[in-house]
Amino acid sequence: MPRSNPGVRGLLLLLLLFHFSGSGAVALDLGKSGIGLNPPAQGWKLEEHDDAALKVWHLRAETWDPAPKESGLIAVTVTFLDGDPWPDIGAMRDRAADIVAGQLMTAVVARTPFELVAGRFEIAGADFEGGLDLVSEGNKPVSARLLLIRTRSGFLMITAFSVLPLSEKPFTALFGETGILTAYGPGAEGLNATPVRAEATEPAPRAADPAAIEDLLRQMQQQFQPPAGTGN
Amino acid sequence: MKRSLGLKRVAPIVLFAFFGAAMPASADYVGNLNPSGDSYLTLRQYSSSKSREISRMGAGTIVEVLDADGDWLYIETQDGRIGWAHSNYILPGLPDGAASPGGYADEAGDVPIEPDRQPAAGMGELVAPVSPAAPDEFDWLEGHMMQFHSPVRDATLAIYQNARFGTVISYPASLWTALPESENGDGRRFESLDGTAEITVYAGHNALERTVPELLGDTLGSGFESITATKMQGNRFEVSGVRDGRTIIHAEILDAANVQHVVEISMDPSVDATTQQSLADIAASLRVEAGAIGTQGVSAPEADKGAMELAFWNTISTSMDPAEFEAYLAQWPNGTFAALARNKINRLRSGGAPSPVPTPQPQADQTRANPTATLGATEPQTLMDSGWWVVVGSFPTEPWERQTSDYERTQATAARCGLAVFNDLSAKFSGFRSGYNVFVIGAFESKSVADSMLKQARKCFPDAYVKNAKYLGE
Numbered sequence: 001m002p003r004s005n006p007g008v009r010g011l012l013l014l015l016l017l018f019h020f021s022g023s024g025a026v027a028l029d030l031g032k033s034g035i036g037l038n039p040p041a042q043g044w045k046l047e048e049h050d051d052a053a054l055k056v057w058h059l060r061a062e063t064w065d066p067a068p069k070e071s072g073l074i075a076v077t078v079t080f081l082d083g084d085p086w087p088d089i090g091a092m093r094d095r096a097a098d099i100v101a102g103q104l105m106t107a108v109v110a111r112t113p114f115e116l117v118a119g120r121f122e123i124a125g126a127d128f129e130g131g132l133d134l135v136s137e138g139n140k141p142v143s144a145r146l147l148l149i150r151t152r153s154g155f156l157m158i159t160a161f162s163v164l165p166l167s168e169k170p171f172t173a174l175f176g177e178t179g180i181l182t183a184y185g186p187g188a189e190g191l192n193a194t195p196v197r198a199e200a201t202e203p204a205p206r207a208a209d210p211a212a213i214e215d216l217l218r219q220m221q222q223q224f225q226p227p228a229g230t231g232n
Numbered sequence: 233m234k235r236s237l238g239l240k241r242v243a244p245i246v247l248f249a250f251f252g253a254a255m256p257a258s259a260d261y262v263g264n265l266n267p268s269g270d271s272y273l274t275l276r277q278y279s280s281s282k283s284r285e286i287s288r289m290g291a292g293t294i295v296e297v298l299d300a301d302g303d304w305l306y307i308e309t310q311d312g313r314i315g316w317a318h319s320n321y322i323l324p325g326l327p328d329g330a331a332s333p334g335g336y337a338d339e340a341g342d343v344p345i346e347p348d349r350q351p352a353a354g355m356g357e358l359v360a361p362v363s364p365a366a367p368d369e370f371d372w373l374e375g376h377m378m379q380f381h382s383p384v385r386d387a388t389l390a391i392y393q394n395a396r397f398g399t400v401i402s403y404p405a406s407l408w409t410a411l412p413e414s415e416n417g418d419g420r421r422f423e424s425l426d427g428t429a430e431i432t433v434y435a436g437h438n439a440l441e442r443t444v445p446e447l448l449g450d451t452l453g454s455g456f457e458s459i460t461a462t463k464m465q466g467n468r469f470e471v472s473g474v475r476d477g478r479t480i481i482h483a484e485i486l487d488a489a490n491v492q493h494v495v496e497i498s499m500d501p502s503v504d505a506t507t508q509q510s511l512a513d514i515a516a517s518l519r520v521e522a523g524a525i526g527t528q529g530v531s532a533p534e535a536d537k538g539a540m541e542l543a544f545w546n547t548i549s550t551s552m553d554p555a556e557f558e559a560y561l562a563q564w565p566n567g568t569f570a571a572l573a574r575n576k577i578n579r580l581r582s583g584g585a586p587s588p589v590p591t592p593q594p595q596a597d598q599t600r601a602n603p604t605a606t607l608g609a610t611e612p613q614t615l616m617d618s619g620w621w622v623v624v625g626s627f628p629t630e631p632w633e634r635q636t637s638d639y640e641r642t643q644a645t646a647a648r649c650g651l652a653v654f655n656d657l658s659a660k661f662s663g664f665r666s667g668y669n670v671f672v673i674g675a676f677e678s679k680s681v682a683d684s685m686l687k688q689a690r691k692c693f694p695d696a697y698v699k700n701a702k703y704l705g706e
Binding site for chain 1 (some may be wrong): 370373374376377378380381382383384
């Protein structure tokens, strides 16, 4: 019986491991922020930009019609800044939200800001409902989420756009264990669970402090009830 | 992020303690800050208040000015950070008390912006605003988000629309810098961030009443060393090729109001295929604000006729057989490429270089296209061998090597401007001094007609003039 070369066996084993290692997507830790980026292996285009002080990952679904399976997400952009000179994260969120509503989107009909602290993560964000000016194809209805996240080691600005309206939980696949982004360490449960999981129909992951999570979810849900007359 | 008073910050203090005497005499410092406003000066990535913030410098921060751009200075701090800051707040010399480490040392780098704040104790606590933001603190956000966070940044791109003529192009804003509008508001230029390409968009009235095929011919005759593709459909055409060693994509629309809308993209030949496609997309995006495009500019039959002529020309343009160009002239004696065809025949018949001057045929009515047709004259003028000439070029015949380039340059300019220029040695004219190679339009019986032509010619040949002379021929 012929004996295979151990080197060849090792190579085959490696290939098998690679083959069964899941989606094949490469997870990227964003510095020591406690947040990882998991670009989908297929169906998305990833562009990166970095300079002396920031790094940007821009993911865009290759096809918007039909919408990708990731809850209708069509574009996710993450800016990771190695500095954090902005003391007022809320003010920064407001300015960024103005830009999302006024320049990145069109015909914004809902704009809902929210803020929370979860462990190491200090978050200010906003949800939007409006459209994108596709020029040749007219206005495409979308929802958007803006997140500013201060960590103990880095500052992130995230925007996500989905073709689903807010009522259909368009950002369930943004954060989470299998999301495009995953948080780790203290506070990760809060970020992975909310606001994403707050809207998800799936059971929330095990949390270190279920009562705290439940309290957070309640607050988040309250935050996500748009007050009457909310708009842009 | 925590900004600790680590080695990076302390080092300059220590260094100064040892080497303070070696501080450059030309050192500058941050000062003149508004006492009731910010207590810092922002160091920015570019010379714009909208540019991204690199860091903040407190009063007394010592800097070295490396360069300047208007009101902005390119500076380096003592701890090695480089960026732009507004010159209003950079003062010459050293700050008061600079000799004392305490006088400036703590500001040698940043203002202590924000201590590392521990997040609130419990999950779910709402974050209260910490402090009001400085008014311009987030100016960089807009540029950054438009550049990187737009979900359609490569899909629908940014739109440039010329307010005066309604010319519109789409371009990826993240890759291009828009330069200011031209002074007369007829267009603008864009430079690629990597410096390999530029876009010029402009519009103007079709003063010479050129048709679309004629405009295409003008473009083809505008100095292209080679043409890789031409396309004409209705009121628009595109040409791509190489000119002056750069790859060119030229797209043009003639709208119903007789306005030419042009986008021309010039790129290094080294740009990759993907980038070239992206640039071709920009050229293809040329359009006119809705409602401005019509079909009045060129009738469909005329366009078809032009397309046929163009197709014919494309098949023979690189031919070395003069008979093919004669066949072209037989069918389109006054066609868009007639002048080019005649020149080509002359060159082929004469065997090409080094024959210094293409030999024109002396019979004016056979070789000189009637230039008054391009003037929109109601009655075409009869060209004569004697009368008033518009001289657009006059070059010494020596050294003879220059004659070919003089000829090609002048003819290219003439073709671009729709002028039919006749060329021969000045010795063959009575009234010209010999020893020159002259390029003329005419002759016209009346000086007023010649003056009218001169007016047109000066748009492309500013030194053109009118002279009375007689062509003697061979």
